[in-house]
Amino acid sequence: MKDGFRQSMAWLHTWMGLLLGWVLYFMFVTGTAGYFDTEIDRWMQPELPRAQTDVPAQTTVRTALRRLEEEAPEAARWLIALPMDRNQPYTSILWQADGGNQAGRPRGGRQTIDAITGDPLQARDTAGGQQLYQMHWRLHYLPDSLSAWIVGLASLFMLTAIITGIIVHKKIFKDFFVFRPGKGQRSWLDAHNVLSVLALPFHLMITYSGLLFMGFIYFPLMVAAFYGTGAEAERTLRAEMFSGLRVEASGEPAPLTNLSALITQAETRWGASNIRHVDIRYPGDAQARILLRASHAQTPLRRGEELIFHGVTGELLETSAAFRSPTTGMQDILLGLHEGLFAGPLLRWLYFFSGVLGTAMVATGLVLWTVKRRQRIEARDGRAHTGIVLVERLNIGVVAGLLVAIAAYFWANRLLPLEMANRSDWELHVLFLTWLLMLVHAMLRPRRHAWFEQCTLAAAAYALLPLLNILTTERHLLRSLPNGDWPLAGFDLTVLGLGLALAVAAYRLHPSRDPSPLAAGAAKAGDGRHHHGTQEAKTVES
Amino acid sequence: MSDLSFLTAMLCSVTGMFALCLSAQRHWRKLRPSSPPPSRGRRRGLQALGWLALTLAAALLAVGLGPGTGLTAWFGVQTLAALCVVFTLTYGAPKPRQRRTFRPEPTPRRT
Amino acid sequence: MAPTTARPLATDGGRRERLTRHPAPGILSRAMAALAGGYMLSTLGGILLAAALPLNRVESLTGGLLLSYPIFTATFIWVFAARSAGRAWLGILATAVLLAPLYWMLGI
Numbered sequence: 001m002k003d004g005f006r007q008s009m010a011w012l013h014t015w016m017g018l019l020l021g022w023v024l025y026f027m028f029v030t031g032t033a034g035y036f037d038t039e040i041d042r043w044m045q046p047e048l049p050r051a052q053t054d055v056p057a058q059t060t061v062r063t064a065l066r067r068l069e070e071e072a073p074e075a076a077r078w079l080i081a082l083p084m085d086r087n088q089p090y091t092s093i094l095w096q097a098d099g100g101n102q103a104g105r106p107r108g109g110r111q112t113i114d115a116i117t118g119d120p121l122q123a124r125d126t127a128g129g130q131q132l133y134q135m136h137w138r139l140h141y142l143p144d145s146l147s148a149w150i151v152g153l154a155s156l157f158m159l160t161a162i163i164t165g166i167i168v169h170k171k172i173f174k175d176f177f178v179f180r181p182g183k184g185q186r187s188w189l190d191a192h193n194v195l196s197v198l199a200l201p202f203h204l205m206i207t208y209s210g211l212l213f214m215g216f217i218y219f220p221l222m223v224a225a226f227y228g229t230g231a232e233a234e235r236t237l238r239a240e241m242f243s244g245l246r247v248e249a250s251g252e253p254a255p256l257t258n259l260s261a262l263i264t265q266a267e268t269r270w271g272a273s274n275i276r277h278v279d280i281r282y283p284g285d286a287q288a289r290i291l292l293r294a295s296h297a298q299t300p301l302r303r304g305e306e307l308i309f310h311g312v313t314g315e316l317l318e319t320s321a322a323f324r325s326p327t328t329g330m331q332d333i334l335l336g337l338h339e340g341l342f343a344g345p346l347l348r349w350l351y352f353f354s355g356v357l358g359t360a361m362v363a364t365g366l367v368l369w370t371v372k373r374r375q376r377i378e379a380r381d382g383r384a385h386t387g388i389v390l391v392e393r394l395n396i397g398v399v400a401g402l403l404v405a406i407a408a409y410f411w412a413n414r415l416l417p418l419e420m421a422n423r424s425d426w427e428l429h430v431l432f433l434t435w436l437l438m439l440v441h442a443m444l445r446p447r448r449h450a451w452f453e454q455c456t457l458a459a460a461a462y463a464l465l466p467l468l469n470i471l472t473t474e475r476h477l478l479r480s481l482p483n484g485d486w487p488l489a490g491f492d493l494t495v496l497g498l499g500l501a502l503a504v505a506a507y508r509l510h511p512s513r514d515p516s517p518l519a520a521g522a523a524k525a526g527d528g529r530h531h532h533g534t535q536e537a538k539t540v541e542s
Numbered sequence: 543m544s545d546l547s548f549l550t551a552m553l554c555s556v557t558g559m560f561a562l563c564l565s566a567q568r569h570w571r572k573l574r575p576s577s578p579p580p581s582r583g584r585r586r587g588l589q590a591l592g593w594l595a596l597t598l599a600a601a602l603l604a605v606g607l608g609p610g611t612g613l614t615a616w617f618g619v620q621t622l623a624a625l626c627v628v629f630t631l632t633y634g635a636p637k638p639r640q641r642r643t644f645r646p647e648p649t650p651r652r653t
Numbered sequence: 654m655a656p657t658t659a660r661p662l663a664t665d666g667g668r669r670e671r672l673t674r675h676p677a678p679g680i681l682s683r684a685m686a687a688l689a690g691g692y693m694l695s696t697l698g699g700i701l702l703a704a705a706l707p708l709n710r711v712e713s714l715t716g717g718l719l720l721s722y723p724i725f726t727a728t729f730i731w732v733f734a735a736r737s738a739g740r741a742w743l744g745i746l747a748t749a750v751l752l753a754p755l756y757w758m759l760g761i
Contacts, residue, residue, distance in 0.1 A: 005734050012733045160729045177563050179632045198624045201617045208722060215718035222717055225700045226710050240711040299610040325708050327716035342611055346548045350618030
């Protein structure tokens with residue numbers, strides 16, 4: 001009974017992992033890159049100045065207000081996002097024509113401005129780190145709702161795969177530290193286990209919390225049970241969920257109070273540079289309201305306290321706590337843990353590192369599927385059948401190919417002409433065209449050659465990025481290092497490190513290397529020694 | 543302050559993970575082939591030391607970074623520390639004599 | 654010594670209807686039960702919890718959502734662990750029916 005259960009779970013784990021493994025790999029790679037989203041943004045817009053997080057809030061707000069008065073004097077809502085930390089390096093302003101409580105996207109605009117001069121920051125058109133990281137739930141080219149469901153299904157599978165994986169793993173504690181290299185299938189399983197178990201809390205957290213982001217999309221019936229359906233229901237839900245600020249304009253003009261005193265009040269309460277938003281409703285109206293929102297990146301709780309002031313008198317009307325209830329608090333903490341906005345440099349690296357382990361977990365799982373089956377089926381039929389070959393090729397094209405494609409995305413950022421129309425779209429097209437090319441390449445080349453060639457290509461593409469940066473911009477390592485410009489230097493050094501790591505992988509995957517890490521088992525690898533590696537690869541794949 | 547607590551917590555965690563690793567006989571044999579395997583009491587002691595070190599790391603991080611951030615960091619630090627042990631166990635352990643042959647290791651180990 | 658893997662060729666005369674040597678229809682039926690049944694139970698369970706929580710509307714709903722994914726995953730696993738696809742379906746429907754009185758009590 002017990003064993004049968006385990007066997008069922010192993011089956012479930014195997015097939016769920018395979019079915020959406022490639023989507024999960026894509027999500028893990030792009031999501032992991034997202035832990036350095038603003039750093040990537042910066043690298044992809046080398047024209048921008050350094051982060052302006054040390055400009056005092058008073059100055060920033062004054063500049064932003066002046067700019068908003070010029071740009072949108074009639075707007076019903078002004079929002080200033082203050083540069084606080086790495087999550088928001090520059091000042092953004094946003095305005096809307098009508099309220100802020102409407103569902104749908106109201107008319108308005110947004111700008112990123114210099115915190116001192118107020119001029120819009122000018123930089124090349126790029127999809128940047130933002131779109132790269134948003135891809136992990138907003139699958140590019142697909143409509144948002146469809147990709148939400150695909151991503152949701154993949155995450156659900158992941159959650160189930162994690163739980164079944166724990167059930168199946170017989171010696172989870174005994175083999176906690178065990179990795180036995182050079183033993184074919186055994187080694188792949190060890191690697192998959194170690195990668196999964198050592199970062200298990202991260203994997204569980206990231207998967208479960210990932211599902212929570214779009215809960216209201218996935219369970220419309222639950223929403224309907226309490227709010228009903230239709231646009232009005234959605235509006236009510238949003239209003240209750242996001243902000244207690246609901247106000248109607250009176251139509252009587254009245255001057256906006258001086259914000260300086262309010263900023264001082266908030267800074268006394270929260271500490272300096274902890275104001276995230278200044279949100280003004282109906283500026284210039286007698287019923288104006290000013291909402292100051294504290295940083296949501298101080299702790300894992302992804303919500304800041306809110307102070308609501310009367311916009312004319314400057315009187316504090318309402319304080320809304322960051323921790324609102326056990327359930328929403330729990331949700332905010334889980335979402336906060338997922339995004340890791342609160343993480344300083346060291347913890348951010350740990351996040352990134354855990355993401356890399358997750359990526360590798362999915363990749364080793366995918367490879368393990370093929371290594372295990374190839375051995376068995378070759379022993380039985382003498383050669384692999386179409387299904388296995390197809391999975392193997394997709395593995396190469398996805399696992400190695402995506403890395404090449406993302407490197408191509410960075411190359412496109414530097415090489416596409418700056419004046420190009422729809423430049424940012426083309427950066428993304430380059431990413432996906434390269435990926436397609438890699439998938440085709442993986443289908444056409446012998447298996448071991450394809451692995452080797454794509455890893456080599458990825459290694460070169462990443463390792464040479466710093467050089468490309470030297471040739472195409474003024475913001476390269478030779479400048480950023482002496483100046484201590486860490487976001488830029490960090491990017492260059494990280495891709496260099498990534499390139500070197502991929503070079504090691506390529507070396508180990510060289511087609512003439514025997515026994516190949518992709519060979520089935522230790523015993524088999526020993527037997528295979530008298531074959532020449534390349535021949536072996538060709539014969540089994542013909 | 544926070545960097546310091548990170549560093550000390552990391553040291554504590556690596557120590558703790560090594561202690562927990564050595565409390566298993568098979569790992570002890572691999573890492574310290576020349577010394578006799580630890581007695582039952584010694585293994586218990588290593589285990590206690592290991593957990594104590596991990597707890598200390600949690601306390602250091604909670605104090606240094608605040609409880610929420612500290613606890614989050616603790617999990618990440620444990621992952622890294624455990625990985626250090628895995629790498630040592632795999633690539634840094636004293637090599638057995640008959641390394642060059644392709645035969646299985648001389649003493650059949652129970653796995 | 655590899656962990657108990659899926660072995661489509663296993664020939665032990667299993668007492669239970671073996672998932673691993675079962676042809677496509679059984680798997681398809683289970684997959685349907687897992688996805689549709691799991692979705693149904695997680696929605697129902699979420700609503701039930703939300704209705705039972707003594708919090709305001711949006712807070713209760715959030716509580717329901719937090720619980721719905723574990724229910725979904727548990728159902729998923731249970732469906733594939735069940736002795737047969739038929740039993741899996743039966744279990745899901747029975748759970749749904751058993752929950753019904755609670756709905757009456759909570760007045761949803």
